[in-house]
Amino acid sequence: MRSLILAAAFMVSASAAFAASDEPIQPIQPAKIANPAMVELGKKLYFDPRLSKSGFISCNSCHNLSMGGTDNLKTSIGDHWQEGPINSPTVLNSALNLAQFWDGRALTLQDQAGGPIANPGEMASTHTLALSVLQSIPAYVAEYKNVFKSDKITVDGVTKAIAAFEETLVTPNSRFDKWLKGDKKALTGEELAGYELFKDSGCTACHNGAAAGGNTFQKMGVVEPYKTSSAAEGRVAVTKDEADRFYFKVPTLRNVELTYPYFHDGAASSLTQAVDTMGRIQLGKSFTKEENAKIVSFLKSMTGDQPDFKLPILPPSNDSTPKPTPFNK
Amino acid sequence: MRSLILAAAFMVSASAAFAASDEPIQPIQPAKIANPAMVELGKKLYFDPRLSKSGFISCNSCHNLSMGGTDNLKTSIGDHWQEGPINSPTVLNSALNLAQFWDGRALTLQDQAGGPIANPGEMASTHTLALSVLQSIPAYVAEYKNVFKSDKITVDGVTKAIAAFEETLVTPNSRFDKWLKGDKKALTGEELAGYELFKDSGCTACHNGAAAGGNTFQKMGVVEPYKTSSAAEGRVAVTKDEADRFYFKVPTLRNVELTYPYFHDGAASSLTQAVDTMGRIQLGKSFTKEENAKIVSFLKSMTGDQPDFKLPILPPSNDSTPKPTPFNK
Numbered sequence: 001m002r003s004l005i006l007a008a009a010f011m012v013s014a015s016a017a018f019a020a021s022d023e024p025i026q027p028i029q030p031a032k033i034a035n036p037a038m039v040e041l042g043k044k045l046y047f048d049p050r051l052s053k054s055g056f057i058s059c060n061s062c063h064n065l066s067m068g069g070t071d072n073l074k075t076s077i078g079d080h081w082q083e084g085p086i087n088s089p090t091v092l093n094s095a096l097n098l099a100q101f102w103d104g105r106a107l108t109l110q111d112q113a114g115g116p117i118a119n120p121g122e123m124a125s126t127h128t129l130a131l132s133v134l135q136s137i138p139a140y141v142a143e144y145k146n147v148f149k150s151d152k153i154t155v156d157g158v159t160k161a162i163a164a165f166e167e168t169l170v171t172p173n174s175r176f177d178k179w180l181k182g183d184k185k186a187l188t189g190e191e192l193a194g195y196e197l198f199k200d201s202g203c204t205a206c207h208n209g210a211a212a213g214g215n216t217f218q219k220m221g222v223v224e225p226y227k228t229s230s231a232a233e234g235r236v237a238v239t240k241d242e243a244d245r246f247y248f249k250v251p252t253l254r255n256v257e258l259t260y261p262y263f264h265d266g267a268a269s270s271l272t273q274a275v276d277t278m279g280r281i282q283l284g285k286s287f288t289k290e291e292n293a294k295i296v297s298f299l300k301s302m303t304g305d306q307p308d309f310k311l312p313i314l315p316p317s318n319d320s321t322p323k324p325t326p327f328n329k
Numbered sequence: 330m331r332s333l334i335l336a337a338a339f340m341v342s343a344s345a346a347f348a349a350s351d352e353p354i355q356p357i358q359p360a361k362i363a364n365p366a367m368v369e370l371g372k373k374l375y376f377d378p379r380l381s382k383s384g385f386i387s388c389n390s391c392h393n394l395s396m397g398g399t400d401n402l403k404t405s406i407g408d409h410w411q412e413g414p415i416n417s418p419t420v421l422n423s424a425l426n427l428a429q430f431w432d433g434r435a436l437t438l439q440d441q442a443g444g445p446i447a448n449p450g451e452m453a454s455t456h457t458l459a460l461s462v463l464q465s466i467p468a469y470v471a472e473y474k475n476v477f478k479s480d481k482i483t484v485d486g487v488t489k490a491i492a493a494f495e496e497t498l499v500t501p502n503s504r505f506d507k508w509l510k511g512d513k514k515a516l517t518g519e520e521l522a523g524y525e526l527f528k529d530s531g532c533t534a535c536h537n538g539a540a541a542g543g544n545t546f547q548k549m550g551v552v553e554p555y556k557t558s559s560a561a562e563g564r565v566a567v568t569k570d571e572a573d574r575f576y577f578k579v580p581t582l583r584n585v586e587l588t589y590p591y592f593h594d595g596a597a598s599s600l601t602q603a604v605d606t607m608g609r610i611q612l613g614k615s616f617t618k619e620e621n622a623k624i625v626s627f628l629k630s631m632t633g634d635q636p637d638f639k640l641p642i643l644p645p646s647n648d649s650t651p652k653p654t655p656f657n658k
Binding site: 047048049050054055056061064065066067068071072073077080081083257258260269270272306307308309310311312313314316317318319323324326327 | 376377378379383384385390393394395396397400401402406409410412586587589598599601635636637638639640641642643645646647648652653655656
């Protein structure tokens with residue numbers, strides 16, 4: 001599956017790459033959980049704010065699983081209420097991305113997971129500190145040992161567990177997926193017309209595959225420059241190749257009704273606005289109000305099964321656990 | 330039950346007030362859920378950061394149900410990372426309290442729930458703004474109508490629903506409760522010795538009833554003044570009676586292993602330290618290291634069943650929903 005997605009990425013337009021169906025978007029497959037104990041450990045870590053310096057910010061703070069795996073803010077809030085430089089992308093279906101972060105600077109979910117913990121503008125901890133917090137908590141040590149057969153908690157293990165949990169965060173069974181699988185009544189006429197217009201307009205050149213995106217980097221502003229106050233440069237920050245300036249990972253459109261506001265700068269607060277901007281700057285099209293509404297209606301049919309698990313209960317700290325320090329720099 | 334607790338409160342020392350058992354601490358009873366639909370609505374609201382101005386802080390941020398219903402910080406973090414004036418008390422078993430907040434300024438959970446939403450140092454919204462956010466979201470309007478038979482969402486309904494959810498957050502079935510109910514093997518010898526010492530030392534004068542606290546206001550520093558940098562004055566702020574200066578609601582000891590750090594100023598980071606300080610300033614006792622350890626061991630036997638429900642999925646905002654404004658004052 002992963003190799004198929006990578007292949008699709010290199011083909012840029014991937015509409016023909018999937019043999020399973022003639023449609024450019026494929027159904028999301030349910031997660032196959034290889035190691036439930038690792039997933040459970042990763043789930044706790046994902047919800048644990050003690051991975052941050054302040055003891056207040058967890059992965060779930062900015063990738064909130066109650067809210068489409070995002071924070072629904074233009075840009076995120078970090079340690080000491082710092083304003084983040086970029087919109088927090090959804091963690092839902094992120095295992096389907098060809099790389100992580102808007103500029104793809106992490107190749108895997110595991111690589112990604114270590115970043116925010118030690119980013120001074122986000123969780124503001126260090127890997128050393130976060131590990132010493134976890135190592136001080138006997139229940140974490142026991143759970144870690146059960147999963148990794150080691151008494152010593154490492155960044156590699158922690159990020160592997162978080163990634164294993166994140167890999168379960170796929171959202172199958174949207175109405176659109178039901179339609180793709182043959183239930184022709186799953187979409188309304190309006191939604192189906194929106195999907196046809198979405199394809200005919202060229203949106204699927206970038207938004208294709210199971211995630212309807214996430215599998216290529218594309219320039220933001222193909223036909224018309226994108227005006228933004230964001231300083232984010234895109235993929236050039238990773239490749240140092242000027243040709244990659246303003247190239248960003250195409251965001252998934254799965255659950256897009258939940259993952260507002262849109263674009264890397266969070267500048268589009270509504271789907272209507274996002275569709276309008278994309279039409280203009282990427283495709284040179286001005287959608288009428290009716291066309292726009294049809295596409296939006298289609299997009300909302302891609303909301304799938306949301307995370308379905310019990311709120312994790314975290315093991316307590318104790319006298320030997322390093323204390324959070326929210327109020328000193 | 331409530332009237333019994335209030336009666337106990339007025340008797341100050343309540344050891345004889347409970348007919349059910351000779352013990353001064355009573356088992357926690359499981360929640361009786363009268364209106365499941367109201368509880369479900371309240372649960373969503375409890376987890377919804379859109380009740381804050383920033384869109385980032387929910388009830389669960391400072392009363393985190395993954396962490397004993399607290400934030401495990403000395404004092405809480407509010408809007409724009411403001412440092413709160415007081416330690417965030419646990420929401421677990423808070424329905425058993427004679428009043429809410431450390432100074433008891435809210436008589437009911439419903440009264441309490443409205444406070445943080447509009448407190449500029451906490452969630453920093455206004456009731457008007459929070460209501461207009463909720464009213465804009467059709468799924469909330471429908472759920473509210475189902476519960477309250479009204480199309481118009483009010484503060485009264487919102488806080489009633491949050492309180493109904495909070496009333497379910499009781500934690501029965503601790504090992505100590507099992508012992509109270511007759512399972513004499515539920516406690517170790519050390520824990521039982523700790524409980525005997527806890528009673529013999531006079532701790533149960535204040536920490537009694539089902540919540541082992543929460544049912545009286547008491548002076549912090551009976552025998553010896555309590556030294557603190559906290560400006561909190563206690564109950565006098567409510568009653569304007571100088572005799573109530575430094576009187577605080579006795580905190581529950583239920584789940585105390587999870588609700589660190591301790592006291593209204595969060596100054597005691599460990600149970601060992603908390604037991605030592607309480608012995609000295611409230612009872613004029615210096616516990617030996619061994620005695621202290623016994624009491625701590627008993628206290629840890631009061632951790633009960635933690636919240637057990639699925640992570641709520643929140644209904645999305647839409648174009649008409651007022652936007653969060655995390656970065657302007």
